[in-house]
Amino acid sequence: MRMTAFLAGIFLCVLIFMAHTQSAQALTPLETVTKDETPSKIRELAVLDVRENRRQDDSSENKPEPVKYKVQEDDSLSKIAKRYDTSWRRLFDKNTHLEHPDIIKVDETIVIPKEDEELEERELPSPPITTDISQEPSRSSVPQPSSTAEQSTASSRSVSSTSTARGSASGNLYTYGYCTWHVKNLRPDLPNNLGNANTWVARARAQGLPTGSTPRVGAVGQQGMHVVYVKQVHNNGTVTVSEMNFKGWNVTSSRTVAASNFTYIY
DSSP states (O other): OHHHHHHHHHHHHHHHHHHHHHHHHTSOTTTTOOTTSOHHHHHHHHHHHHHHHHHHHHHHOOOOOOEEEEOOTTOOHHHHHHHTTSOHHHHHHHOTTOSOTTOOOTTOEEEEOOTTOOOOOOOOOOOOOOOOOSOOOOTTTSOOOSSHHHHHHHTTOOOOOOOOOOOOOSSOOSOTTSHHHHHHHHOTTSOSOOOSGGGHHHHHHHTTOOEESSOOTTOEEEOSSOEEEEEEEOTTSEEEEEEESSSSTTOEEEEEEEGGGOEEEO
16 A cells, blocks of 8 residues: 555656656746846846847748849840839839940849839930031942931931041952841942951941941941841831841841940941
8 A cells, every 4th residue: 555655656746847847848048047046147048038039030031032134135124124014214223333224235134123112213324425427428339318317317427437448349258148248238338348247337437437326227237246237217216127147047037126236337
């Protein structure tokens, strides 16, 4: 009988000890303070408790990453804005590294502003200053504007003249199937020594040919390693061009793109 009572007492003590241990594990450092703790110890545990809560709050925050877009060939701010349901002006205001809204580079990163983001309006750059035409090509060598609007825009182009002799325009000596060969066929008046597409404007200017940034029907547009022939100039700032080797070797195609993409030979 005594042995049974003794075992029952031991079992009761084990149960009380286990309940106390589980309760203590569920408490925070501050809640485990006993009456024997000093005030400084209590303050230390309180600070630890607050820091732990802050770490938990910070880790639970889900901070959204900004939406970024990498500029592709033939992109413009207007085209990018349409894709993200915003405006070219907000894109220009957000991306302060852009010096001009019409000038963006392939592989350049554009950050898309949030819909409710407040942006400081940036001052738009002034239109480029052009000089008076110092040398006009003969009317027989360069296609003339077909409308009054095109004639007015053509007057704003800039020209550099030089005494460098102009190369021969006889025949087409450019490599068959490439953009330069195609444009030469459409502009037989151009010399055969303009080189690869990326040197056309510079070499044309050095030989006294008029060049500039204003689009014109019949002009040659250069963008990097590609040249095109301008078929139409539109009032919305775009041009329709004829080109070769853009969609594939020896493939002739047309497209409408931003006029600001090119520098022109008239």
